[in-house]
Amino acid sequence: MTTRILFSTGAPGRRRWAALTSALVLLSASAVLSAPAANADPASPAQVSVDFAQNQGLLRHGERYNNFTAATTWQNPRTADVAYLNDVGLHGSVYRAWAKVDWCGGSATSCTLSSDPASPTGDVNGYLANAATVSDSILLNLDISPLIKQGVSPAQAKPLLKQIVKTVKANHPTVRYLEAFNEPDAPDKRGFMNPALVYPYYVDFYQITNEVNAELKPSPRLQVGGPAFFEFDPTWIGKFLDDYAADPDRAKRLDFFSYHGYVEFGDMATLQNPQFYKDNPRMVEGQRTELQAMLTARHLDPGVPAFITESGVYPGPLCDDCTDTAPTTTATPWYTTDYVRQAAGQASLLYWYANEPKTSAFNWVTRHSGNERKDQFVTRGPGCTSITAAGGTGTTTTCPGGPATNAFTPYGNSLLMQSKMKKTKVSATSDSLDAKGIGVYALAAKDTSGASVMVWNYQNTGSKAFHATIDMANLPPDLGTGCPVRVKVYRVDQNTSNYYSTPGNTDPAKAQLQQVDERTVVPDKGYTYQADLQPNAIYLILLSRA
Incomplete structure (x- = not known):
């Protein structure tokens, strides 16, 4: 399967591409990509480090x-x-x-x-x-x-x-x-x-x-x-x-x-x-x-x-x-x-x-x-x-x-995941993001209601998967050291939060953002979560007082 340009007419955002055939031919010829693999490669380790003590302004x-x-x-x-x-x-x-x-x-x-x-x-x-x-x-x-x-x-x-x-x-x-x-x-x-x-x-x-x-x-x-x-x-x-x-x-x-x-x-x-x-x-x-x-x-x-x-x-x-x-x-x-x-x-x-x-x-x-x-x-x-x-x-x-x-x-x-992110951006880094922006991304934020971390594995048409260890240090004081913390996790991937996930069976219920994990933990200033990141999978982790 290859990248294609499909001809169509009518609205802003598409009309500009349909009128000039030669430019589209150039696009089509220059943008051929290999088909995405049916299954991801064996997962590689990835390290995500979040420090809630390092503020970086408003998210x-x-x-x-x-x-x-x-x-x-x-x-x-x-x-x-x-x-x-x-x-x-x-x-x-x-x-x-x-x-x-x-x-x-x-x-x-x-x-x-x-x-x-x-x-x-x-x-x-x-x-x-x-x-x-x-x-x-x-x-x-x-x-x-x-x-x-x-x-x-x-x-x-x-x-x-x-x-x-x-x-x-x-x-x-x-x-x-x-x-x-x-x-x-x-x-x-x-x-x-x-x-x-x-x-x-x-x-x-x-x-x-x-x-x-x-x-x-x-x-x-x-x-x-x-x-x-x-x-x-x-x-x-x-x-x-x-x-x-x-x-x-x-x-x-x-x-x-x-x-x-x-x-x-x-x-x-x-x-x-x-x-x-x-x-x-x-x-x-x-x-x-x-x-x-x-x-x-x-x-x-x-x-x-x-x-x-x-x-x-x-x-x-x-x-x-x-x-x-x-x-x-x-x-x-x-x-x-x-x-x-x-x-x-x-x-x-x-x-x-x-x-x-x-x-x-x-x-x-x-x-x-x-x-x-x-x-x-x-x-x-x-x-x-x-x-x-x-x-x-x-x-x-x-x-x-x-x-x-x-x-x-x-x-x-x-976009719904991003809307659930907190207000103040904090330091979040990944050791598995390359110079072209392919790999594991991390974004984190906090406010008085809790903490949030968004992690995703952008692979474009690649098949590389990661097993990500997400270390969250210096949790916000509002979560309370030694107090119960509720952890909720949402995921978007080919099989989750995806209306079109199953061939032959489009199901409106599958269109909803799916919560895939919930647990109560008692962290000591920090917390670690493990996430299996298939190609183009996105995780949202929310922490709040239990």
Whole structure:
């Protein structure tokens, strides 16, 4: 079995890959990986050392930065999803939502946002209300690329864009961030985009932001940033920052700089030799230092926050274990090892991004419109081949076995694990993590309610297993030396907390995060736990007063 690119059409996050056939061929040819082994190798020893006495500041909860797909995609379960996310503790800090340049029907004078022109059932106000309900604030992406492709100038585009932004902000005050563009450097846009075109249109966005803030006097005030490049490309980034630095307007603004985290091409000019973060999650290490150097060199504020507004290990429709393609009966389930690979891989990517200062990485996505590996909720079951079955128009396809409500994929369960981590990060190290970020990871935290340790074995397509000894020293005083401590352990792997774990038998009960161990111990300042880490398995250990 090999890594494949599957062709599909339709929503943000996939459209960019489908339009440029040559780039996809390059991706497919360059990303061939060996099939994952059926059974893991014999376990090797791994040592994880946690010291709860070594504080490292507040734990950065990456699960609180998330994405919805477009307003017309998977509408039916969205309100139920929001209620469930809030109920289980996954309320977000920022959710990214998608505006469209035709939301106001091309009018620069009036706009109701009552529906998306692409679908009469796409309730835009309801969509944004859902985003506001599940998060403290909304980042609104407004991609101007369709207008640029039509030859619309910045001056012509500005009144249309302003009508959308002003109407949205007036009706949905928690929209705090406006993101200009979505992947202007993507393969499918290079036919009409180049680095010099980005900034002239970005000017519209900061001018609109200033005008809307002056006219509405909202609280919170709107912030603006972008341009959501699809990779960390110094050429495109450098040109954008050059133009921003040269702009003489004293009212110019760049409240945050954004790009996406999936892949970097070895040859960025021709989009050849893709280097996927799934093969080396540690590639993102040092990006903040590089960005800061680029800002400093242009005498710009080096403290501008970086928003990685999409991140993941499966860009476009990429897959490794592609056995789930186009099932036709309930006897042919969507069964693949990619689900746990996504869960452990994204946890690893968030780990490295969390070590980058002034950087926030957003997860992609609650429900995806095409590649189920990116789903946080169980969205597709056996026999489901439609990407618009639960929303939109023009389809009669149904999805037996999905979309499910109140049911997470392994990726969703890994985010749920992260939400259970405590507040103050402490020292946690592993002796079995290599230079490419493959191997055993450790993350630990504490607060007055107890202690938490998350350990996982990211192997990508490898088969190496570990028997991990997790030594926890200097337990928090709140647990009490010599007092009973309750230990609860949760696990995500191919067979546990995985809706798709058993071929021929998808079981909603298996979608729930599974507790695999509970015991009461009386530690003397420290405690040791043994964990068998199969490839891409994730453990969460919680300690509290008994």
